[in-house]
Amino acid sequence: MGTTLRRPAAAVGETAAVEVPSRRPGRPRDEGAAQAILAAATELLAEVGFAGVTVDAVAHRAGVGKATIYRRWPSKERLVLDATMASTEPIPVPETGSVAGDLKVVYGRMAEHLSQPDGRSVLMGMLAQATVDEVVHELLTTLTSQRKEVTRAILRRGIETGEVAGDADLDLLIDLLGGAVLYRTCVAGRPVGPKTVDKIVSTILRGAAP
Amino acid sequence: MGTTLRRPAAAVGETAAVEVPSRRPGRPRDEGAAQAILAAATELLAEVGFAGVTVDAVAHRAGVGKATIYRRWPSKERLVLDATMASTEPIPVPETGSVAGDLKVVYGRMAEHLSQPDGRSVLMGMLAQATVDEVVHELLTTLTSQRKEVTRAILRRGIETGEVAGDADLDLLIDLLGGAVLYRTCVAGRPVGPKTVDKIVSTILRGAAP
Amino acid sequence: MGTTLRRPAAAVGETAAVEVPSRRPGRPRDEGAAQAILAAATELLAEVGFAGVTVDAVAHRAGVGKATIYRRWPSKERLVLDATMASTEPIPVPETGSVAGDLKVVYGRMAEHLSQPDGRSVLMGMLAQATVDEVVHELLTTLTSQRKEVTRAILRRGIETGEVAGDADLDLLIDLLGGAVLYRTCVAGRPVGPKTVDKIVSTILRGAAP
Amino acid sequence: MGTTLRRPAAAVGETAAVEVPSRRPGRPRDEGAAQAILAAATELLAEVGFAGVTVDAVAHRAGVGKATIYRRWPSKERLVLDATMASTEPIPVPETGSVAGDLKVVYGRMAEHLSQPDGRSVLMGMLAQATVDEVVHELLTTLTSQRKEVTRAILRRGIETGEVAGDADLDLLIDLLGGAVLYRTCVAGRPVGPKTVDKIVSTILRGAAP
DNA sequence: TACTAAACGAGACGGTACGTCTTGTCTTGAC
């Protein structure tokens, strides 16, 4: 199907201790704890939704003290965010041979994800938080940048093959594609299957044709 | 600019006693109270944001007891939602003479609204809540149905004038238009001005052309 | 067993419209309502205790509007008080032939009443309220004055027969008798049967002997 | 005047972890907080009375969160009760040389306490609560046991000196003494000064003489 | 081998909002 584009692993909680290669004194952080916390948060996210997650519950399920969580993440929102990101698999770079085919793969995946209530709930929770918290917004940008770059690469190939107009606004096309899937699933509240993805992609490609 | 399409006034708190014209016994609900509550909620919404609104604060500002609020709305979320809806003005039905022109008016308005942090915040809060609360989702559907119908009417006229293909999936086009504006403003986080609306509309119309 | 001393019927809620023999205009008060309210209050008093009684509950059980209650009593406390008084039967004036015998009848009755949880609960509730509300205190004085007068009459007869010292402080003896029963039942929390009453009376009479 | 008998310090909120000398995990309870809460409650009790005390007010005055209160006491009533107990000073054991003199000291103190509105209000509040709440009743028993034991010791000495009959029912005498003071002050609503205490004690001692 | 420093699980802390409940008053139409 194609190669995999590694998502830039910029997590919220990282303190970026780049300048200090030597170990700090004292007991080192338990790496397993972070994993357990993220796992617990992910589980709870699926069970009770974005707003229903409680730091106490995460701590309890992870078998961890609350301080251990707050030592790594500055707030509940950021934790849940990282949990979301950690559980999001990187999308593959498709190579079907055609621009339309490649786009259908990428946005079919996205549609599949957002057709599930959990996926919707988490993404919308993040988006709501992003309107208030700049860091969350940047994180979201990072998260979506992956799909964005993949799409841009596909469209650029489309320009070379003549399927897409040379002067097309690629950013706009990217937003059109993403927006169509997002709106259908989350606002209109209707599932988006392969056929709908097909229509979306072909309509937009017609609009972007030379 | 055109006539105004009255939004169907289906509020969350209504008990829909349509079938019972005869009065219930006891003191009737004070209609002024509901108005004062919604007004106070709307003000607070603008001042402190979706998450910062407090039932106590609303009650105090409206000069109302908390029970009077909870008699009408089952939770803070629903109240804030209704406040949002109550303060949303109905959009005008444009008559610029061309399909593209009309669409630019409608979605320019939407873009204007979502380019402001408050507008974004409230809408995203509602969308997040809608993934968990079915009633909110229905409410949102009602809320957006207005724009949807206006758009559909415009596109239908486009079919008659030959600007839009006769077999176009109007629902899809509507979602494409709304999604583009929503995604740009709320996910990509970039303001959408008249020029961008122009591009969005023309690209989608090209894709929908006969 | 003896005659009955009619308790002075000064209820809290009475508006003393003595001066107005002519009918007032408008719908006359429903006398049955007052009865139903007092009955409901008495029942609830027994079921949930002094503090657990609710005006709403009384109104509902009596099939009466709250206003109908507040038209007659100025507060919940006063209502409950009247309910207590209304359900308190007047005590008989005993004539056993001896001072000790008569006292045993009177205070045996009192002990019987206070040996039941309900009786204790109501009396203590009233006493607690009396420390705060002067009207309640006066009412209580009225309520107890009956037993007081009966006891005084018995003791006076005792002075004549030489069983009680001529210079005895009758008020003090009355308080000793009442206090003994009250303390045993309500503070020490032990039931007071005929034997204990016997001991109380004989001990105090010995102390009051010439 | 005599030595002081330490009142057994059985408070309502204690979890009685007597058998566990080893510390429980987690941050230990702040003892200072309990003190501050009780102090605040005691102050408020004096200022606004039994019914006027508010948990929020106590928390605020103590500089403490409400949860810190509810972690220690299950309800407002229990808290106020403990506050009462904590502020009750132990009574001294008198040694005047005579039974009558000793009793006058003890019950003079009691009369003094109950002659003040606050003292009456708090005690009656507790007694009323005790009729409904078994724990409160036990607490009250503990509270009064002190005076009871002191009185019993005095009366026993009276038996040895021949001032009290050898077969006297000491429990009964104790209840007679306490009841007399309680009834006079709280039911009859008349202050009890040294003279009245004198009469009470001598009357009862006459009744209990050999 | 000790000492130091930090992380750990547990849970108490101050603060704040929630949604419920009760009180005493007010407002309907019916009687």
Place this chain on the structure above:
DNA sequence: GTCAAGACAAGACGTACCGTCTCGTTTAGTA
């Protein structure tokens, strides 16, 4: 002018959660 029904303002109740702060313990690196 009373009645039943029930809405109203006010405000206390007890719960839940957040993010911080202690406890005593554990785990490393340094002396």
